[in-house]
Amino acid sequence: MLGFRKSPWIIHYDASSCNGCDIETLACLTPLYDVERLGVINTGNPKHADIFIVTGAVNEQSAEVVRNIYHQLPEPKVVMSVGICAASGGIFRECYNVAGGVDSVIPVDVYVPGCAARPEAIIDGVVQALQVLETKQRAMKSATDSIDQALYQRAEKRDVPEILALQKIAYQSDTELYGDEGLPPLEQTLQEIQTEFDRMIFLKTVVNGKIVGSIRGYADGATAHINRCVVHPYFQRRGIGRRLLTEIEKIFPPEIRRFETFTGHKSKRNLFIYEKLGYQVFKTEPFLPTVQRVYMQKDRT
Numbered sequence: 001m002l003g004f005r006k007s008p009w010i011i012h013y014d015a016s017s018c019n020g021c022d023i024e025t026l027a028c029l030t031p032l033y034d035v036e037r038l039g040v041i042n043t044g045n046p047k048h049a050d051i052f053i054v055t056g057a058v059n060e061q062s063a064e065v066v067r068n069i070y071h072q073l074p075e076p077k078v079v080m081s082v083g084i085c086a087a088s089g090g091i092f093r094e095c096y097n098v099a100g101g102v103d104s105v106i107p108v109d110v111y112v113p114g115c116a117a118r119p120e121a122i123i124d125g126v127v128q129a130l131q132v133l134e135t136k137q138r139a140m141k142s143a144t145d146s147i148d149q150a151l152y153q154r155a156e157k158r159d160v161p162e163i164l165a166l167q168k169i170a171y172q173s174d175t176e177l178y179g180d181e182g183l184p185p186l187e188q189t190l191q192e193i194q195t196e197f198d199r200m201i202f203l204k205t206v207v208n209g210k211i212v213g214s215i216r217g218y219a220d221g222a223t224a225h226i227n228r229c230v231v232h233p234y235f236q237r238r239g240i241g242r243r244l245l246t247e248i249e250k251i252f253p254p255e256i257r258r259f260e261t262f263t264g265h266k267s268k269r270n271l272f273i274y275e276k277l278g279y280q281v282f283k284t285e286p287f288l289p290t291v292q293r294v295y296m297q298k299d300r301t
């Protein structure tokens with residue numbers, strides 16, 4: 001938490017409108033205000049950011065982008081809407097393609113007023129955001145402490161963007177493990193996962209309203225193929241992956257006599273969990289130049 005207080009990383013997105021608040025936000029980085037001297041870093045990568053600043057009203061085109069960036073920020077995260085347009089749609093509110101303020105698509109924690117919002121007000125908003133971040137950090141800690149109350153449920157179509165974002169966060173550690181940033185789970189698009197959702201069973205783990213784990217599978221003859229068991233890094237090593245596997249196995253009907261899964265050859269933790277649940281390696285195949293796929297199976301008992 002000390003790191004947050006000292007140097008929050010920020011990602012900024014202009015959802016539409018006149019661009020005025022966008023310019024004021026960037027003015028905070030200029031030598032006059034120079035927020036970087038306070039440790040505030042403007043990053044282009046949502047996975048590295050703590051605070052998401054949105055300027056402008058949300059319209060039909062930007063709504064999906066706002067949602068997508070939001071879901072990619074790791075927890076805990078804070079959203080700041082900057083300016084009247086971002087708060088309510090402002091003078092663009094009645095426009096045919098305007099959805100409204102930022103809170104019409106994602107939850108907002110801090111509202112900075114103004115048209116345009118002044119840099120001093122934006123910096124003040126960042127200070128408030130830090131307090132919210134600290135509160136959320138404490139709440140997350142208590143969530144991990146009460147993980148026994150996690151819910152394991154079938155995912156719904158509206159959960160898909162959140163599951164995709166979770167997948168991208170969960171697979172980040174594999175980029176270092178395999179020295180490859182182009183792993184398929186990190187490259188998967190929203191459209192691709194939505195197509196998968198239509199033909200597969202998706203399960204989710206929910207803690208305090210947030211999806212922190214997910215798994216998917218489909219039946220092919222007498223075999224159920226299970227894959228992409230993902231758990232938020234904050235909630236790993238607490239039995240969620242193991243429980244997701246056992247829950248999805250239960251969902252398949254009795255005609256399914258065999259379960260099959262795969263993982264990367266260096267993913268020792270996955271191999272350990274699958275083996276604990278009775279899976280055994282039956283083949284290993286090259287998948288990418290950096291990754292061998294280890295296929296595992298078990299018979300239904």
Ligand code: SF4
Pocket residue numbers: 016017018019020021022055056057082083084085086090091114115116117
């Ligand atoms: S609040 Fe005013 S300055 Fe900011 S984006 Fe809207 S119209 Fe432009």
